[in-house]
Amino acid sequence: MSDLTQLTLKAALDGLASKAFSSEEITAAHIKAIEAARALNAYVLETPEKALGMARASDARRAKGQAGALEGAPLGIKDLFCTEGVRSTACSNIIGNFVPTYESSVTTNLWRDGAVMLGKLNMDEFAMGSSNESSAFGPVTNPWRLKGSNRPLTPGGSSGGSAAAVAADLCLGATATDTGGSIRQPAGFTGTVGIKPTYGRCSRWGIVAFASSLDQAGPIAKTVEDAAILLTSMAGHDPKDSTSLSVEVPDFASFVGKSIKGLRIGIPGEYRLDGMPSEIAALWDQGVAWLREAGCEIVDISLPHTKYALPAYYIIAPAEASSNLARYDGMRFGLREEGGNLTQTYENTRASGFGAEVKRRILIGTYVLSAGYYDAYYLKALKVRRRIADDFTAAFEKVDAILTPTAPSAAFPIGERSDDPVAMYLNDVFTVTTNLAGLPGLSLPAGQSADGLPLGLQLIGRPLDEGTLFSLAGVMEKAAGGRRRPERWW
Amino acid sequence: MAIDVATVRKVARLARIAEPEDRLEGLARELNGIMAWIEQLAEVDTDGVEPMTSAVEQPLPMREDVVTEGGDPRLVLANAPKMKSNFFVVPKVVE
Numbered sequence: 001m002s003d004l005t006q007l008t009l010k011a012a013l014d015g016l017a018s019k020a021f022s023s024e025e026i027t028a029a030h031i032k033a034i035e036a037a038r039a040l041n042a043y044v045l046e047t048p049e050k051a052l053g054m055a056r057a058s059d060a061r062r063a064k065g066q067a068g069a070l071e072g073a074p075l076g077i078k079d080l081f082c083t084e085g086v087r088s089t090a091c092s093n094i095i096g097n098f099v100p101t102y103e104s105s106v107t108t109n110l111w112r113d114g115a116v117m118l119g120k121l122n123m124d125e126f127a128m129g130s131s132n133e134s135s136a137f138g139p140v141t142n143p144w145r146l147k148g149s150n151r152p153l154t155p156g157g158s159s160g161g162s163a164a165a166v167a168a169d170l171c172l173g174a175t176a177t178d179t180g181g182s183i184r185q186p187a188g189f190t191g192t193v194g195i196k197p198t199y200g201r202c203s204r205w206g207i208v209a210f211a212s213s214l215d216q217a218g219p220i221a222k223t224v225e226d227a228a229i230l231l232t233s234m235a236g237h238d239p240k241d242s243t244s245l246s247v248e249v250p251d252f253a254s255f256v257g258k259s260i261k262g263l264r265i266g267i268p269g270e271y272r273l274d275g276m277p278s279e280i281a282a283l284w285d286q287g288v289a290w291l292r293e294a295g296c297e298i299v300d301i302s303l304p305h306t307k308y309a310l311p312a313y314y315i316i317a318p319a320e321a322s323s324n325l326a327r328y329d330g331m332r333f334g335l336r337e338e339g340g341n342l343t344q345t346y347e348n349t350r351a352s353g354f355g356a357e358v359k360r361r362i363l364i365g366t367y368v369l370s371a372g373y374y375d376a377y378y379l380k381a382l383k384v385r386r387r388i389a390d391d392f393t394a395a396f397e398k399v400d401a402i403l404t405p406t407a408p409s410a411a412f413p414i415g416e417r418s419d420d421p422v423a424m425y426l427n428d429v430f431t432v433t434t435n436l437a438g439l440p441g442l443s444l445p446a447g448q449s450a451d452g453l454p455l456g457l458q459l460i461g462r463p464l465d466e467g468t469l470f471s472l473a474g475v476m477e478k479a480a481g482g483r484r485r486p487e488r489w490w
Numbered sequence: 491m492a493i494d495v496a497t498v499r500k501v502a503r504l505a506r507i508a509e510p511e512d513r514l515e516g517l518a519r520e521l522n523g524i525m526a527w528i529e530q531l532a533e534v535d536t537d538g539v540e541p542m543t544s545a546v547e548q549p550l551p552m553r554e555d556v557v558t559e560g561g562d563p564r565l566v567l568a569n570a571p572k573m574k575s576n577f578f579v580v581p582k583v584v585e
Binding site for chain 2: 097098099101102199200213214239242243245246305307308311312314315322326329330331332333334335336338341342343344345346347348350351354359360362363364365366367370377379380381382383384385386387389421422436437438
């Protein structure tokens with residue numbers, strides 16, 4: 001048997017079903033691969049014994065004829081998801097030793113369907129970042145390198161560990177979360193497929209909160225079909241999350257391979273930024289050509305408030321974060337740094353527990369919510385958010401989906417942008433709009449830069465129309481020549 | 491609206507984050523850079539626009555006001571930084 005870790009999730013599930021190998025065998029192969037790839041720093045916690053225990057239990061279920069949709073498949077879990085009895089830190093020192101006594105709803109769904117947990121994946125602290133550099137466990141290194149260079153690149157963020165682990169075959173698929181682009185930008189940087197579903201598709205219960213009106217969970221996977229299989233398991237109504245949508249979850253994999261003939265695809269002029277690298281523009285044109293060849297109608301559209309999405313996001317997300325992160329006060333769980341009185345204890349705890357980027361965002365959030373600035377900043381941003389959502393509503397009267405680049409560049413070197421917050425924020429310029437509007441967005445690998453790095457394209461859909469995105473992405477994935485893997489150097 | 495050192499000190503206090511005096515100026519510079527970039531929102535005409543507080547159209551679901559889980563102090567206290575016989579131990583707040 002060739003290396004089991006190189007299989008797609010779909011091929012692995014087929015192999016498990018035909019008893020070509022057991023869950024214990026494919027899980028053990030992944031554990032070995034993870035141990036050999038510690039240089040990437042993708043996993044912040046490896047749980048090999050738990051994984052093998054879950055794999056053996058899975059093999060026993062299968063022997064009894066009780067196989068679930070993900071039976072025996074070893075997955076990686078972003079450290080933002082609470083996992084019962086397994087340390088869950090959001091990659092922050094303030095909950096660096098937190099061991100939940102409960103399981104997030106999304107991971108509960110994965111285990112219900114038979115999946116196996118390999119460990120917890122690295123990420124930016126509290127999911128605040130676009131390069132994984134704000135993690136308390138240090139940055140993740142992208143398995144991809146520039147041609148002829150050893151310079152370490154970021155895998156993007158915040159789900160950098162998830163994306164790197166999937167790209168480097170350290171799991172068959174991974175959970176991730178996306179508040180402003182944290183699934184799609186790292187997927188774009190690592191040649192993987194990531195989808196942020198419609199807001200409300202996946203329960204937020206048990207996921208450490210960043211900005212609750214924007215946070216959504218979704219998968220990062222090796223292929224479009226794998227992403228569809230994973231999302232089908234992860235999604236579903238959950239009474240524990242009041243914003244969880246009470247709607248049927250379709251079999252998303254059934255949309256992959258469907259004809260896309262006659263679909264109208266919008267190309268928003270506002271996404272063609274001044275100074276956009278020519279290879280990103282060329283990639284976008286290539287995507288348009290593939291869809292046209294497949295029988296889609298290409299329509300120029302306008303999303304006039306696009307340029308205001310990021311500044312609105314950097315009011316709304318920090319405002320919600322400053323409120324959500326108020327819970328880290330050192331009293332009931334997490335770090336406590338004693339001071340002379342209660343206020344000093346709070347201040348010391350939060351000063352030593354939070355990293356620089358998290359503090360920066362809490363301060364911005366506190367500022368825009370403070371007396372005298374609430375209307376000028378926060379309320380204004382919420383009105384701009386409505387404008388952005390209305391742009392999409394108008395566009396979707398004319399088109400069935402929208403095609404854009406995923407990010408304005410390929411993966412960049414670790415350290416290159418860490419001194420300039422606004423330059424870092426611009427990574428999310430193409431992805432953040434869908435979070436504000438609550439729409440589904442999918443990134444798929446569509447080509448490579450001149451230096452050999454993966455480049456992604458993004459498809460944006462109507463609310464709850466992830467199916468169309470999977471159909472379109474399936475066609476484009478085929479046209480792009482299928483999955484590419486980084487050359488192994490670790 | 492420029493953010494000065496006094497404003498950073500006040501905001502850090504509101505956010506309950508101890509920021510040493512020698513960091514305040516640097517922070518003021520950083521926050522000013524970010525807020526200056528955010529100022530472009532003023533260009534957008536938002537007269538008569540309803541603020542968007544949620545991406546979900548559905549009304550908030552109601553449920554019975556009953557305990558669904560709980561009653562196990564061991565689980566509640568499992569991650570407490572300090573505890574004593576089924577209670578959180580916190581700094582003295584009343585003199």
